[in-house]
């Protein structure tokens with residue numbers, strides 16, 4: 001057995017306490033063996049004076065949208081997608097997606113994220129990048145049927161099912177998959193009725209955007225005479241493994257329904273603020289027993305992939321939404337970015353305990369900005385930034401050591417992304 005010892009750090013435990021300990025990892029199994037005073041094995045990673053946390057889990061994103069970062073800002077969702085994003089995405093090639101995903105993964109490894117849930121185009125290219133970079137991911141092809149003829153629409157959903165079936169368990173088990181219809185409004189009811197049973201039969205989790213804007217909720221209520229998530233339940237979308245993105249405009253009936261079905265919500269506060277979609281009632285959801293995770297959404301509506309920014313945004317927005325400064329407190333957002341996200345997407349990461357996946361990030365606390373250290377959970381929620389991350393470990397393998405990413409050529413990734421982004425936008429604007 002090959003082991004890795006992360007030595008002498010202050011370790012964040014699942015109950016949000018902090019303990020001075022070593023973490024011993026079984027690199028062959030990719031799991032945590034022991035947390036405590038460990039004598040065995042050479043010191044693999046020095047964490048003296050550092051804070052060791054579970055690798056953060058970005059439970060909803062469109063990673064290759066890094067290529068569109070800063071391309072179109074300051075618009076609401078509908079206009080932003082239809083006028084700016086979709087026309088450019090129509091020109092995307094698999095190579096663009098590969099290059100954009102490498103850029104996103106580089107940013108995530110550097111900011112302590114070890115696992116992400118992605119919904120995008122050309123997912124085999126995304127899977128290859130996950131494989132080559134050592135990340136963990138929950139992937140799915142985003143299917144849209146609006147504006148398509150019946151044959152093309154059915155093909156979209158078949159593609160999403162086929163990808164999920166083929167790639168589940170890929171990259172030595174670091175890839176899991178889901179059926180990912182884009183949203184309740186961009187996929188027609190007849191297609192949900194036809195394909196959701198097939199996804200359920202195949203045992204696939206389901207992930208989609210829901211209740212993101214008021215403009216999306218109102219027509220659904222008019223059409224179906226019930227709340228959007230009641231409609232989602234009618235068509236079989238709310239299973240125990242399912243998780244929705246956003247859930248901004250949700251009411252108490254819907255929170256109860258989510259809790260009952262065991263369907264999780266991935267909260268994306270930065271995207272919701274930037275697109276002025278609204279304030280998700282996160283504290284209400286938590287109080288109702290809904291599992292809540294955290295995601296950045298794509299880099300074009302955020303505009304970064306740092307989960308530290310997302311935790312801070314979630315705490316701030318959660319308080320405003322509840323009109324209560326004690327709502328969505330520091331331990332709650334740290335839990336959301338770790339155990340909450342992991343539970344939402346069904347991976348056994350997000351906790352430093354024997355048996356869990358060895359996905360970790362080590363944070364350098366030796367910063368004026370992080371002084372003094374009254375409460376390190378408070379620091380995680382409010383003060384740490386992605387660039388404070390010193391080492392990143394996923395599945396027992398070191399992906400970044402002393403701020404050097406080992407599984408990607410940083411300069412090449414940045415150069416390729418710059419070139420591909422420029423050429424992509426040129427093609428779209430021709």
Ligand SMILES: N[C@@H](CCSC[C@H]1O[C@@H](n2cnc3c(=O)[nH]cnc32)[C@H](O)[C@@H]1O)C(=O)O
Pocket residue numbers: 062077081085086089119120121141142143144156182183209212271297298301
């Ligand atoms: N096969 C689909 C692709 C869907 S991938 C997922 C889509 O979600 C889009 N997206 C990004 N952010 C958001 C959001 O906040 N809400 C809804 N869609 C988004 C993204 O641009 C991408 O088009 C097609 O033919 O268009």
Ligand SMILES: [Zn+2]
Pocket residue numbers: 060061062209245297298
């Ligand atoms: Zn999204």
